[in-house]
Amino acid sequence: MTLLSVNYRHTGGFKPHYLNNAAIEETATAVRAQLVSAETDALPLLVLGEIDGLNVNGVSFELWVSLDNPVSDHESGETVCGLCEFDPGAGADAASLLVSPVGDGMTEELVLSTFGHELGHAVFEAPSWIAGSKVGPGLFDDVAEQPLKVYRMTTRDAAHLTGPAETQNPPAAAHETTRAKELRIAEYRANEFMGSLLVPRARLLNAVIEMAPKFDVTVVPGPSLLVGQLPNSLTLKADGFLGDFDLENLQKAIGKRFGVHGRFIRVRMERYGFLQGSRPH
Numbered sequence: 001m002t003l004l005s006v007n008y009r010h011t012g013g014f015k016p017h018y019l020n021n022a023a024i025e026e027t028a029t030a031v032r033a034q035l036v037s038a039e040t041d042a043l044p045l046l047v048l049g050e051i052d053g054l055n056v057n058g059v060s061f062e063l064w065v066s067l068d069n070p071v072s073d074h075e076s077g078e079t080v081c082g083l084c085e086f087d088p089g090a091g092a093d094a095a096s097l098l099v100s101p102v103g104d105g106m107t108e109e110l111v112l113s114t115f116g117h118e119l120g121h122a123v124f125e126a127p128s129w130i131a132g133s134k135v136g137p138g139l140f141d142d143v144a145e146q147p148l149k150v151y152r153m154t155t156r157d158a159a160h161l162t163g164p165a166e167t168q169n170p171p172a173a174a175h176e177t178t179r180a181k182e183l184r185i186a187e188y189r190a191n192e193f194m195g196s197l198l199v200p201r202a203r204l205l206n207a208v209i210e211m212a213p214k215f216d217v218t219v220v221p222g223p224s225l226l227v228g229q230l231p232n233s234l235t236l237k238a239d240g241f242l243g244d245f246d247l248e249n250l251q252k253a254i255g256k257r258f259g260v261h262g263r264f265i266r267v268r269m270e271r272y273g274f275l276q277g278s279r280p281h
Contacts, residue, residue, distance in 0.1 A: 003053040006030050006123060010057050014127040016189065021271075021281045024189055027123065028196035041203050042259040045108075048115050054095075059127040062094035067111070071098045073154060081106065081160065082114040084121035085152035086129040095126040109261045113161050116197050120190030121153045153186065161191060162267070192271075199258050199268045205234065207254050208274060212236065215250040236274055 008027050009017040019027075035047050045067070053062050070079045082099035090096075097118045100106050129151040155161065176184075212219045222233030238247035251269070252262035266275075273280030 001052040002035065002047075002050045003055065004031055004034050004051060004123075005055040007057050008124075010127070014057055014059055014131045016124050019124075019189065021192060024192045025196040025201070028120075028193045029200060031119075031123065032197050032200060041207065041257050043112075043116075043198055044259070045112050045115060048112075048119065051119070054122060054126070056123055056127045059131055060093070061126065061130050062091065063122055064091070064094055064096045066096070066098045067115075068101055069098075070103070071100045073156065074152065079105075081110065081155040081157060082118050083152055083154040084118040084126065085150060086126055086133070087150045088133045089150075092133065093130060095122050095130070097122055107261075109255075109259065109264070110158055110161075112198065112259055113158075113194060113261075113264065114155050116194035117155055117161055117190045118153070119197070120193030121186065123193065124189055125151070125153060125186055153190070160187070161194065195264075195268050195271060198260055199265065201268075201272050203258075204254070204265070204268055204272065204274075207257055208234065208236065208250075208269075211253060211257075212250060215246045215253070216242070217246050217250050233272075233280065234274060235276055236269070237276065 006027055008019060008023060011017045032043065035051075036043055049065055049067055051063055051065060053060070071082050072078065073080045079100060082097070084095060084097050086095045097115070099111055099114045099118065102108055102111055133149070209219060218237040218239065220235040220237060222235070236247065236250075238244055248262065248266075251265040255262040255265045258265070269275050270278045271281050
């Protein structure tokens with residue numbers, strides 16, 4: 001079993017405090033380092049399933065993981081990819097992380113991605129849920145009449161795991177409420193955590209340098225901090241006879257190496273600035 005310990009900037013209520021992409025990536029890197037070695041590419045689902053507790057910014061809680069049963073939406077009753085929730089009536093110091101198993105509509109890659117996303121919620125949302133539940137009632141409140149609030153984040157389908165790649169922060173809708181903004185940022189943050197956890201920048205860079213020539217994709221190295229060292233960044237050029245088809249095949253091959261879909265790799269390449277026209281985030 002595995003107990004994870006991680007820290008990041010937070011408010012007095014243990015909510016994440018202005019975490020940019022670099023801080024999210026740093027947090028995902030710290031979590032990954034406690035699960036696999038630095039030379040490992042694919043992060044196995046079996047390893048993730050062994051996580052049974054977290055200590056986040058000093059808030060300690062159990063993590064109840066389930067990967068064996070279809071997960072149902074509590075409102076519609078429909079099967080969803082997964083969810084992360086805190087129910088103080090079930091456990092005052094425990095969050096649940098539930099992911100539907102491989103089956104109808106759930107590929108191995110989707111199960112792994114969903115777990116990474118929900119783990120992001122457990123890392124960034126659960127501490128404030130648990131800490132907030134321990135705040136006592138007001139002087140004139142009847143404790144017996146205080147309802148136990150259940151906190152829940154649900155991944156309804158694969159599209160939920162596709163975050164915007166064009167901006168550092170997701171776009172705001174017109175007349176967006178504070179609650180809607182918080183939810184939007186939380187989902188974006190969980191997606192970025194998932195991406196960096198499953199396909200770290202450094203491991204992807206090494207894989208690209210090694211595999212690109214096999215697919216007739218040109219690697220244009222970026223500047224290195226030290227002479228003779230691998231580049232810190234790169235840009236891929238798919239300007240051969242088959243062009244984007246070669247690049248797509250490269251992404252599929254790298255996806256197999258990391259245990260994710262080729263589209264997942266393309267998004268990470270965009271986020272890390274590996275593709276022409278993209279910029280690192």
